[in-house]
Amino acid sequence: MLNNGHILTAAEMQEAEQHLIANGSSVIALMDRAGSGAADYIWRTAPHIPTLVICGPGNNGGDGYVIAQALLEKGAIVKIVASAEPSTDAAKTAKSLWQGVMLSLEEAEPEMQFVDCLFGTGLTRPVSGNLLKHYHRLSNGAQRRVAIDLPSGIETDTGSRLNEVSNYDLTIALGAYKPAHYLNPAAALMGDRVGVDIGVRSVSQTKLLARRTIAEPGKTDHKYSRGLVAIVAGPMKGAAKLSALAAQRSGAGYVKIFAGSDFESPNHSIVTVPCDDVKQLRAKLADERIGVIVIGPGLGRDSNAKQLLDAVLEIEKPVVLDADALMLLGDEVHRLQGRSSPVAMTPHSGEFAALSGGGESSKIYASVKLAAQSGAVVVHKGSDTVIANPMGDAVVAQQTSNWLSTAGTGDILAGMIAARFTNEKDMFLAAQQGQWLHSRAASLAGPSFSPEILIDHIAKAIQECL
Ligand SMILES: NC(=O)C1=CN([C@@H]2O[C@H](COP(=O)(O)OP(=O)(O)OC[C@H]3O[C@@H](n4cnc5c(N)ncnc54)[C@H](OP(=O)(O)O)[C@@H]3O)[C@@H](O)[C@H]2O)[C@@H](O)CC1
Ligand SMILES: Nc1ncnc2c1ncn2[C@@H]1O[C@H](COP(=O)(O)OP(=O)(O)O)[C@@H](O)[C@H]1O
Ligand SMILES: [K+]
Structure with missing residues (x-):
């Protein structure tokens, strides 16, 4: 894993x-490593394709000269189009070693393969004017587009587009992955993503989500030691059932749904606890064996729902807040501060905006900020899920299946995180395990799955973590 999975900002x-330079390396040596590694990858995946490399003024452009020269030496037909003269010493040196054809923007014509070395992490403003026009002409005219480090026009730290950016077939990250490699809209434009190791070993508080080991139940475990998950239901009963079924398949020892007396359990083993008013709920949730409470899926947003949420928040037990519970909480996240039991919040972008008021351009920074303000673990969902804790650590999930974009999959995630919490007793770890299993189960479920089928694939995902 590139840079041990640590994601670095610009x-x-x-x-x-x-740091590498202080330890005896040089920019040109790093550029050489980056450029020749990228050229090897391009050659391996698409040899002998006529290629146009576009070089900008900075070190991303410098990489381009190294890549073009390496491809030329392998026997490829390569041309360079330069947008400007190199402005750094390393890029100047790389250019001086180029032995092939060099074109101006006006002279260049599209080739089958377009290699984008215009801008990388040094982009400070939108690409515009004549340069943007030629970038689109030359990239759109190619059949295969490869971005070196980042597609030009992408903001490294947020993954947002500063100008219109082409779609790529391959993006080769240099040294370490950057936030934009995993945050949308940027990540969705990048095609396949690979990394070239140039010796960077830097630690960051932001990491890529990794598979974590899950322990099997021990010989002396019983249903209560593995954990009792309590799900508080509301009028949309299906949502609570999905959370409960997912919790059951994610390692909970016991799952109970606290609901009105007309609620029917989704199966024979999930127990329904009748609670016809808030008073009864409060009394029944006092059960010491309850390891975590899930509230929000299908809860509703009326005054009764608010009373149920208030009752849950009065109880000092670990809690997973999802969906309507988050909308009811709104910007009063300070209510969670000071609790002695851990809390996870699992907002999608709409719920996140209600909690935080919005305004931050980086999904990672915004999630870390909300975690710090609330004291909760925040699972900021979407096609690019970010998990943050109040200490400033963040984990970014790699997108697996677009088929997750269907109603009910979020209810499932809430139940999964709760079940992992009852086993691990660590909410940040539980959120990571839950998210990983959710993404992996989606991959294993293949195309066009229903939430029920997703739940059926959790066990196969767990199998890979044992
Ligand atoms: N870090 C490492 O370890 C290694 C990094 N490496 C590589 O270096 C890359 C980073 O290089 P970098 O810092 O030189 O920045 P880069 O992306 O080439 O652009 C900066 C230039 O563009 C200009 N410019 C900016 N925006 C502009 C605009 N909209 N329109 C027009 N011009 C604009 C800006 O000029 P200015 O803003 O001063 O006008 C400056 O001249 C990195 O992505 C990786 O590929 C590897 O070689 C090996 C090791
Ligand atoms: N395009 C996508 N790629 C990957 N995951 C996605 C995508 N769209 C949604 N998801 C995931 O699916 C789940 C949807 O949750 P949510 O919006 O709360 O749905 P619901 O409330 O209907 O259950 C989240 O875990 C989210 O990260
Ligand atoms: K680039």
Whole structure:
């Protein structure tokens, strides 16, 4: 895993480069490693394709000269189009070693393969004017597009587009993955993503979500030691059932649904606890054996739902807040501060905006900020899920299946995180395990699955973690 899965911002990448230089490397040596590694990858995946490499003024452009020269030496037909003269010493040196054809923007014509070395982590503003026009002409005219480090026009730390950016077939990250490699809209434009190791070993508080080991139940375990998950239901009963079924398949020893007396359990083993009013709920949730409470899926947003949420928040027990519970909480996240029991919040982007008020351009930074303000673990869902804790640590999930974009999959995630919490007793770890299993179960379920089929694949995902 590139840089051991640590994701670096543009500033952290610069620090990493300085660290390597202080330890005896040089920018040109790093550029050489990056460029020849990228050229090897391009050659291996698409040999002998006529290629146009577009080089910008900075070190991303410098990489382009190294890549073009390496491809030329392998026997490829390669041309370079330069948008400007190199402005760094390393890029100047790389250019001086180029032995092939060099074109101006006006002279260049599209080739089958377009290699984008215009801008990388040094992009400071939108690409515009004549340069943007030629970038689109030359990239759109190619059949295969490869971005070096990042597609030009992408903001490294947020993954947002500063200008219109082409779709790529392959993006080759250099040294370490950056936030934009996993955050949308950028990540969705990148095609396949690979990394070239140039010796960077820098630690960051942001990491890529990794598979974590899950322990099998021990010989002396029983249903209560593995954990009792309590799900508080509301009028949309299916949502609570999905959370409960998912919790049951994710390692909970016991799952109970606390609901009105007309509620029917989704199966024979999930127990329904009748609670016809808030008073009864409060009394029944006092059960010491309850390890975690899930509230929100299908809860509703009326005054009764609010009373149920208030009752749950009065109880000092670990809690997973999802869906309507988050909308009811709104910007009063300070209510969670100071609790002695851990809390996870699992908002999608609409719920996140209600909790935080919005305004941050980086999904990672926004999630870390909300975690710090609330004291909760935040699972900021979407096609690019970010998990943050109040200490400033963040984990970014790699997107697996677009088929997850269907109603009910979020209810499932809430139940999964709760079940992992009853086993691990660590909410940040539980959120990561739940998210990993959710993504992996989706991959294993194949195309066009229903939430019920997703639940059926959780066990196969767990199998891979034992
Ligand atoms: N870090 C490492 O360890 C290694 C990094 N490496 C590589 O270096 C890359 C980073 O290089 P970098 O810092 O030189 O920045 P880069 O992306 O080439 O662009 C900066 C240039 O573009 C200009 N410019 C900016 N925006 C512009 C715009 N909209 N329109 C027009 N111009 C614009 C800006 O000029 P200015 O803003 O001053 O006008 C400056 O001249 C990194 O992505 C990776 O590929 C590897 O070689 C090996 C090791
Ligand atoms: N395009 C996508 N790729 C990957 N995961 C996705 C995508 N769209 C949604 N998801 C995931 O699916 C789940 C949807 O949750 P949510 O919006 O709360 O749905 P619901 O409330 O209907 O259950 C989240 O875990 C989210 O991260
Ligand atoms: K680039």
